[in-house]
Amino acid sequence: MRWTTHLLFAVFIASFFVEQGLFVMGLVLFGSFLPDIDHPQSKVGAKIKVVGWLSKHRGFWHTPFAMFVVSGVVVVLTNVKMGIGLGVGYASHLVLDTLTIKGVMLFYPFTRKRITGPIETGSISEGLLFVLLFIILLIILWN
Numbered sequence: 001m002r003w004t005t006h007l008l009f010a011v012f013i014a015s016f017f018v019e020q021g022l023f024v025m026g027l028v029l030f031g032s033f034l035p036d037i038d039h040p041q042s043k044v045g046a047k048i049k050v051v052g053w054l055s056k057h058r059g060f061w062h063t064p065f066a067m068f069v070v071s072g073v074v075v076v077l078t079n080v081k082m083g084i085g086l087g088v089g090y091a092s093h094l095v096l097d098t099l100t101i102k103g104v105m106l107f108y109p110f111t112r113k114r115i116t117g118p119i120e121t122g123s124i125s126e127g128l129l130f131v132l133l134f135i136i137l138l139i140i141l142w143n
C-alpha cells in the first residue's frame with residue numbers, strides 16, 4: 001500500500017485513541033509508517049537506508065513478530081501506553097499490507113507463508129479503498 005493509504009487508515013485508528021492524548025496518537029501514526037523502514041524509497045526507509053540494504057522489503061519488518069519486538073522495546077524504554085500506541089499503528093500497517101497481492105508473513109518465524117489479498121499497490125482497487133476509508137473517517141469525525 002502507498003504511504004497515503006497507510007496514513008489515512010492510521011488517522012482512522014488513531015481517532016479511537018483521542019482520550020490517550022496527542023503523543024499516543026502520534027505514536028499510532030508513527031507506528032503505521034515503521035514497517036516500511038525496509039523499503040529504501042519509502043518515507044521512513046529513505047531516511048534510514050541501511051535497514052533496506054540489510055533486509056528485503058516485506059520481510060522481517062513486515063511481521064507481527066517485529067511489531068511485538070519494536071513495541072516491547074518501546075514499553076521497556078517508556079511505558080505500556082506508548083508501546084500499545086506504537087504497536088497499534090504498526091498493526092494497522094500490517095493489516096493493510098495483508099490485503100495486497102504481495103501479502104505479509106503473518107506467522108513468521110513459524111512459517112514464511114504469506115497471507116495475501118486482492119489489492120495491487122497503487123492500483124484502482126487501492127484508490128477505492130482509500131476513498132472508502134476517507135468516507136468512513138468523515139462519518140466518524142462528523143459524529
Ligand SMILES: [Zn+2]
Pocket residue numbers: 001035036062093097
Ligand atoms: Zn508496507
